[in-house]
Amino acid sequence: MADTVLESKPDVLIDHDRREQGDLCTEEMLINMGPQHPSTHGVLRIVLRTDGEMVLDAVPHIGYLHRCAEKIGESLPPYQFIPYTDRMDYLAGMNNNQAFAIAVERLCGIEVPQRAQAMRVIFAELNRIASHLVALGTYGLDMGAFTPFLYCFREREMLLDLFEAACGARLTYSYLIVGGVHDDLPTGWIERCLEFLDYFEAKITDYNNLLSFNHIFVKRTSRVGVISVDEALAYGLTGPCLRASGLRWDLRKTLPYDGYETYDFEVPIGEPGGSGDIPRGVIVGDCWSRYYVRVLEMTQSMRIVRQALDRLPDGEIVAPKLKNLKLPDDECYVEIENPRGQLGFYIRGDGSAIPARVKARGPSFCNLSITRLICRNLLLADVPAIIGSFDVVMGEVDR
Amino acid sequence: MAPEEICQILKSKFGEAIVAADVGGGHPCAQVASERWLDIALFLREDSRMRFNLLRSITALDLLADEKLACVYDLMRVSTERPTELITETCEFAVRIETDRSAPSIPSVASVWATADWHEREAFDLMGIDFPGHPELRRILCPDDWVGHPLRKDYEFPLEYHGIPATTEFELTNPRH
Numbered sequence: 001m002a003d004t005v006l007e008s009k010p011d012v013l014i015d016h017d018r019r020e021q022g023d024l025c026t027e028e029m030l031i032n033m034g035p036q037h038p039s040t041h042g043v044l045r046i047v048l049r050t051d052g053e054m055v056l057d058a059v060p061h062i063g064y065l066h067r068c069a070e071k072i073g074e075s076l077p078p079y080q081f082i083p084y085t086d087r088m089d090y091l092a093g094m095n096n097n098q099a100f101a102i103a104v105e106r107l108c109g110i111e112v113p114q115r116a117q118a119m120r121v122i123f124a125e126l127n128r129i130a131s132h133l134v135a136l137g138t139y140g141l142d143m144g145a146f147t148p149f150l151y152c153f154r155e156r157e158m159l160l161d162l163f164e165a166a167c168g169a170r171l172t173y174s175y176l177i178v179g180g181v182h183d184d185l186p187t188g189w190i191e192r193c194l195e196f197l198d199y200f201e202a203k204i205t206d207y208n209n210l211l212s213f214n215h216i217f218v219k220r221t222s223r224v225g226v227i228s229v230d231e232a233l234a235y236g237l238t239g240p241c242l243r244a245s246g247l248r249w250d251l252r253k254t255l256p257y258d259g260y261e262t263y264d265f266e267v268p269i270g271e272p273g274g275s276g277d278i279p280r281g282v283i284v285g286d287c288w289s290r291y292y293v294r295v296l297e298m299t300q301s302m303r304i305v306r307q308a309l310d311r312l313p314d315g316e317i318v319a320p321k322l323k324n325l326k327l328p329d330d331e332c333y334v335e336i337e338n339p340r341g342q343l344g345f346y347i348r349g350d351g352s353a354i355p356a357r358v359k360a361r362g363p364s365f366c367n368l369s370i371t372r373l374i375c376r377n378l379l380l381a382d383v384p385a386i387i388g389s390f391d392v393v394m395g396e397v398d399r
Numbered sequence: 400m401a402p403e404e405i406c407q408i409l410k411s412k413f414g415e416a417i418v419a420a421d422v423g424g425g426h427p428c429a430q431v432a433s434e435r436w437l438d439i440a441l442f443l444r445e446d447s448r449m450r451f452n453l454l455r456s457i458t459a460l461d462l463l464a465d466e467k468l469a470c471v472y473d474l475m476r477v478s479t480e481r482p483t484e485l486i487t488e489t490c491e492f493a494v495r496i497e498t499d500r501s502a503p504s505i506p507s508v509a510s511v512w513a514t515a516d517w518h519e520r521e522a523f524d525l526m527g528i529d530f531p532g533h534p535e536l537r538r539i540l541c542p543d544d545w546v547g548h549p550l551r552k553d554y555e556f557p558l559e560y561h562g563i564p565a566t567t568e569f570e571l572t573n574p575r576h
Contacts, residue, residue, distance in 0.1 A: 063540040068525070068549050106425055229479050233452050236514030247482045254489045267485055332425050333473050333493065335455065346458040346471065361456035361473075369517040398540060 028056070033383065035064050041138060041387070042394025046371070048383065055383055058375035060368060065398035073358030078104045078178050078325065078347075081358065086172035088360060089396040091134050094127035094163075095338045096396075097176035102257055103334040103345035104178045105319075107327060113316040116180030117258045122193075122308045123166070123175060124258075125301040129200075130159040131339035132294040132301075135391040139291055140211050142388040143220050148211040155203055158196050165189055178325070180318030190309055197302055204298060212295055218279045221287040225374050225386035228285060235373065236366035239341025240297065241390060244270035244289035251337040263304045268296035287389035294339075294391070326353055340364050340391055362396040400448065402427030405492055408448060413439055428471070428493040433505050436496055437532070440508040443474060443494070451492060453477045454512035457519060459526035461500075463552040468503040468528055471495050498528065507532035525550040 034045040043064035049057040069088060073081050078100070085100045086093040098120055105112060112120075137152030160170045165186055167175035175181055211217055227237065229245045242249060250267040252260040270289030273282035282288050327349025335344035341363025348357040367390045375383055402422040406429050410417045416435035421428045431439050443451045451474035460469040476490040496505050507530035509516040519530040520539040527548035530536055538545060547554055558565055 063538075063542070066540040068540075070525070071549055071554075074550075229482055230452075233477055233479070234513040236454060236512070247477070247479060248485045249477055250485075253485060254487055255491075269483065330424055330426070331428075331471075333456065333458075333471075342455065344456050344473070346456060346473070348460065357458070357460055359456065359458040365517065366514055369514060373513075 027051075033058075038141070041392055042397075044368075044387075044392070044394055044397075046375075046383070046387070048375075048380070050380060053380050055375060055378055055380055058371055058383060060371045062365075062368070062394070062397050065394050067399065069399045070358050070360060073355060073360075075354065077353045078327070078355065079322075082177055083172065083174045085360075086174055087395060088362065088399055089338065089340065089343070089364070089393045090171055091393055092127050092131040092339045093169075093171060093173045094123045094176055095131075095336065096343065097174060098124050098258070099334065099336045099338065099343045100345050101176050101178045102336060103332060103347050104325075104327075106334050107330060107332045107347050107349060108325060110179050110319050110322070112180055112258070112319055114259075114313045115315040116317045116319075118308045118312050119181050119185065119317065120176050120258050121260065121263070122305050122312075123163070123173075123181075125304045125308075126159055126162065126193075128301045128339045129298050130156050130163075132298050133159075135294050135339075136207060136211065136291070139388045139391070140217070142384045143217055145211055145214065145217060148207060151203070151206060151210065155200060158199075162189070162193055162196060165192070177318070179322045180316070182318070184317050190312070193305070193309060197306060201302065204295065207295060212292060213277070213279060218281065218288060220381075221291060221385055221389065222273065222279065222282045224287045224378070224382045225389060226283050226285045227370065227374060231370065231373065232285075235370040237341065237370060238363050238366065239338065240293040241290055241341060241367050243268065244293045245285040246270050251335060251342055255335070257334075257336055260304075263307050265300045265303050268293050268300065287385050290389040290391075324353065326351060327355055331357075335361070338363055340393065340396075341367060343396075360396075360399055362399060364390070364392040364394075364397045365399075368392050368397055400490055402492060405429070405449070405490075408446075409439065409442075412442065426493060427491070428495050430495045430497065433496050433498055436494075437506045437508060437511070439494070440472075440511045443492075444511055450476050450478075451490075452479070452512075454508075454514050454518070457515065457522055459522040459528055459550065461526065461550065461552045462497070463500075465497075466500045467497045468500050468526060469495055469497045470505055470522060470528065472508075502529075503527060504529040504531060506530070507536075509533050524548070527551065 029050050031048045031050055033048055035043040045061040047059045048055050069084050072084055082097055085096040089096050133152040133156040137149035140148040164170050167173050227245050229247045232242045232245045246269050248267050248269050270284040271278050272284050273280045329351045331348040333346045335342040343363055344361035346359040347355050350356040406420040416432040417429055419430040443449045453475040455473040455475050458471040472494045474492050478486055498505055507519055519533055522528050523536050524538040524541050
C-alpha cells in the first residue's frame, strides 16, 4: 500500500503550489529556527519565511562560533597552529591536522617518511568512519529514530578508544603533525584495530536494517532536497554531498596525497532508486542519497585501513630537521578529502617562522551555502531533513 | 592543460588585463586587472578550453607594505561529461587581483560562481573589501555591528563590546602570542 503511494507521486521533489489545489492561504510568518535547535547540529540560525506549514524561504545566519582562527594562524608557527585545526571540524580532527600539515609540507618541500604516510592514511580513514558514524546517528535523531544513534555511538566509542591509545586524546588529537605523526603506534595497536574492523564489518548491515532501509526513514528523506551536479558545483559542494548527486569525484583519486594512489578502493555515488538495493522512490541527489553515500564510504574506508595495516612499513615517523622551520616567501593552496568534502588550506610565508596568511576553506561552509536555494517551497519538516543531510559541523563553518 | 598554456590563452584574449603570471611555483597563478575581472571570470568558466566550474576558495590578503589588498581565487575543473565514471583528471589554476588599500573594490563574481556569494561576504567581513555587484553584501561571520575588519594587519582588538569587557593578553591591543 505504502509503496503504491510512493510510486504514484509525480517525479518532482515536492508537491509545491498546493495553494492552487485549494489549500488554505494563511498569513506569512518569520520563524527563527535556532540558534539553539537540536537539528541544526550546533549554533546555526535559519530564518524561515513560512506560510502555514510551507517554507517559502530559508536564510541561514552563521558566525556564532567564530573565533577568527585565521588571525590566530598569522601569529603562531605552523606546529602550534595544528591544535587549532582540531577545533574547526571537531568530528574529524585527524583529517584537519592532515590537511594543514600537507599544506605546510608542500610549501616547505618536506618529504614525509613512508611509515608516517601509511599511519596518516590509517588514522584519516578511521576518523572518516567515526565522523560518518556521528552523521548517521544524528541524522537518525533528526528524523525521529533514536536507537540507531546509540548503536552508532557505541561503535564510535571503540574508535575513540583506538585514537586514545595512539595519541592520548579522544577528539582533539593534534596527532598528525607537520612532517609526519608525533608518536609511533603502541604495542598491540594493530591487532586491536584489526579486531575492531572484523567486528565493525557486520555492523553496517545492522545500520542498514535499522535505519537506511527503514520505510519511514526512506519516505522522510527520499525526493527531498534534490541537488543536481551543476547546482552542487556552482555552490562549491564537495565530498558526499557532491557524490550523492551522481558525480564520481574524489580528491583521493584525482589529486592523491599521502600515497592514496597505491590503495585499492572505490568511490560510491548516489544511484537512482530501484537499482541494486536502493529503495524505490529515491532520486539521485536527494537527502537519502547523501546519507547512503556515507554508509558506503565506511566500507571503502575499512578496505583502505586493512591495506595500510597490511603493508605498514618500518622506519621513521617524522621527517628530520624540522626544528626552527622557516616558511619560504611563497604561497600554496592544498585541498584534501575530509569526511565532509574538500578541506583546503592556503598558506603564505614571508621567510619567517610565522605565516603571513593562513586561510581555511571549510567544506561545511560551502555545503551550507546552498541551503537557501533548495529550502524553498517545501514543508517545514523537510528543513531538518535537508540541513541534517549536509552533515555540517558549525565549528568549521564559523572557524 | 599546463598553467603556461592557460596564461597564453588569457593573454591573447585579454591582453593588458593580464598583469602578471606566476606559473613556475607550486601555485600557478595569473594576476589580472580588477576592471576586466568579470569578463575573465566568465571566460574561465565558459570557454571550452577552460571550464573552471568549481571556485574552491577566495583568500583575501593584506599587503600592508605595498598599501594594497588582494584576493586569490582558487579554481578547479571538474569534468561532468561522464559523471558515473571515475574522474581522474583535473586542472587547478588561481587568479590574483590586487586593489587599493584605501578604497578596496573588486567586481563580484557571485553571478559566475554561486559559491562566491558567501566567500565574498567573508572577505568583506574580515578584510573589508567591497564587491560591487554582489546581491547582498553584509557581514557573515562577525556580528552586523562589529567595528573594523579583523584580518587586516593593522586591526586593533576592541577592548569592549556592548558593555562586555574584553582583555587581550597583557592588555595589548595588537597581541602576538
